[in-house]
Amino acid sequence: MKEYQKIKGTQDFFGEDALKIRYVEKVASNLITCFGFQEIQTPIFENTEVFIKNVGEESDVVSKEMYTFKDKSDRSITLRPEGTASVARAYLENKMYANNLPLTKLFYFGPMFRYERPQTGRYRQFHQFGVEVYGESSPMLDCDIILSAYSIFSKLGIKNILLKINSIGNIESRKNYSKALRSYFSNNIDNMCEDCRRRINTNPMRILDCKVDKDNPILKNAPNIHDYLTDESKQYFDKVLSYLDQFSIPYEVDYNLVRGLDYYTDTVFEFIIQSDDELNGLAMGGGGKYADMIQLMSDKDIPGIGYAFGVERIIAIMNKQNIWHDLSYKVDAVIIGLDELSKLSGFHLAQELRMHDLNIEMDYNHTTMKQQFKLCDKLNPKYIIIIGEEERKSGIYQIKDTQTKQQVGVKKEEILSYLKNNK
Numbered sequence: 001m002k003e004y005q006k007i008k009g010t011q012d013f014f015g016e017d018a019l020k021i022r023y024v025e026k027v028a029s030n031l032i033t034c035f036g037f038q039e040i041q042t043p044i045f046e047n048t049e050v051f052i053k054n055v056g057e058e059s060d061v062v063s064k065e066m067y068t069f070k071d072k073s074d075r076s077i078t079l080r081p082e083g084t085a086s087v088a089r090a091y092l093e094n095k096m097y098a099n100n101l102p103l104t105k106l107f108y109f110g111p112m113f114r115y116e117r118p119q120t121g122r123y124r125q126f127h128q129f130g131v132e133v134y135g136e137s138s139p140m141l142d143c144d145i146i147l148s149a150y151s152i153f154s155k156l157g158i159k160n161i162l163l164k165i166n167s168i169g170n171i172e173s174r175k176n177y178s179k180a181l182r183s184y185f186s187n188n189i190d191n192m193c194e195d196c197r198r199r200i201n202t203n204p205m206r207i208l209d210c211k212v213d214k215d216n217p218i219l220k221n222a223p224n225i226h227d228y229l230t231d232e233s234k235q236y237f238d239k240v241l242s243y244l245d246q247f248s249i250p251y252e253v254d255y256n257l258v259r260g261l262d263y264y265t266d267t268v269f270e271f272i273i274q275s276d277d278e279l280n281g282l283a284m285g286g287g288g289k290y291a292d293m294i295q296l297m298s299d300k301d302i303p304g305i306g307y308a309f310g311v312e313r314i315i316a317i318m319n320k321q322n323i324w325h326d327l328s329y330k331v332d333a334v335i336i337g338l339d340e341l342s343k344l345s346g347f348h349l350a351q352e353l354r355m356h357d358l359n360i361e362m363d364y365n366h367t368t369m370k371q372q373f374k375l376c377d378k379l380n381p382k383y384i385i386i387i388g389e390e391e392r393k394s395g396i397y398q399i400k401d402t403q404t405k406q407q408v409g410v411k412k413e414e415i416l417s418y419l420k421n422n423k
Helices: 016-033 048-055 060-065 084-093 139-155 171-186 194-202 204-209 231-244 293-297 311-321 340-354 369-379 389-394 412-421
Strands: 045-047 067-070 076-079 104-113 125-134 161-167 251-253 265-273 283-290 304-310 333-337 360-362 383-387 396-401 407-411
Touching: 016 104, 016 125, 016 139, 016 311, 045 048, 045 084, 048 076, 048 084, 048 293, 084 104, 084 125, 084 293, 084 304, 125 139, 125 311, 139 161, 139 231, 139 265, 139 283, 139 304, 161 231, 171 194, 171 204, 194 204, 231 265, 265 304, 283 311, 304 311, 333 340, 333 369, 340 360, 340 383, 340 389, 340 412, 360 369, 383 389, 389 396, 396 412, 407 412
Parallel strands: 161 251, 333 360, 333 383
Antiparallel strands: 045 076, 067 076, 104 125, 125 304, 161 265, 265 283, 283 304, 383 396, 396 407
């Protein structure tokens, strides 16, 4: 018999692991709606050009990590490697800019796909939660977006969070910086990797994000982006920091932070863990502002800002910090029927109770008390509801509290309120 195995870099989620995914999604989704966001769901695959245009042809994501294929109509299709480009496409295609609101605030949750080396907290299929805002540019908005991310991590109970933040400047600043980097690296590029040698002509800022030469002194001594910011960009960034100072978010300015995608301008940020173990320095997620992403896809000059975090990485951090609440499946009641007619009555009762958000289980095959109690032992319900011939005729069912061991008779029509009141 042939054995089937999951593809490298993917995972099966079931039991408590599946509950953890849903828990993070629920906490993040519930909290972000308090910041005025609405959910958006985009297709898992897009035309490849959507990502090349926005993420950047020279980024590692586009050049090395995308799952791209031709469909039966010979179109180039890509499984989405990140959420921002897809949301930007949806924003334009659905003309969300015409809703007469100054801001469009969207959040998403779903699987992303990247062909990269699997490691702890990094997989080839992973879940990502992210937010995108389009319509205005404001230092206060930047601060509010950062606050929303920090609030989610805090709500999840994650400890020792540090915000790293930087400005990579507006488009003019980036042009000046790229010119300085090209001049600096031209004398040293032969000592760097093949990708860096190519990027010096196409996008020298990508060299700063090189994983091969990350410890190379040539890269570490490269010109600092802060020295090439325009006055406008410096004033904007100073204003963002002044707003952050109003809140108790621990942060540090990191002038080497550039982020790995081409669409960022001005404010960029990451949240990392500070600890004395292997989690130290681990990035939980990040994002930043993008001034011209929408303009790259259309004739609309609409600024945006957003962030994303990988859910599996968040779960790994929560596992390490041991901060989970009890996520085990809770059964409100198991219904025991002592004959065929009683089991049918229990079947109807189960359906009624389930429609009122109670978790009800029953044994479908047995009518003996002993066999059905085996199910109770496995599921450990709060209550056991016992129905036999006498209970059917009187309309009073026996309900046993498994914690107190007390058993009471409750009228059939009052069982719902009894369980609800004592849940």
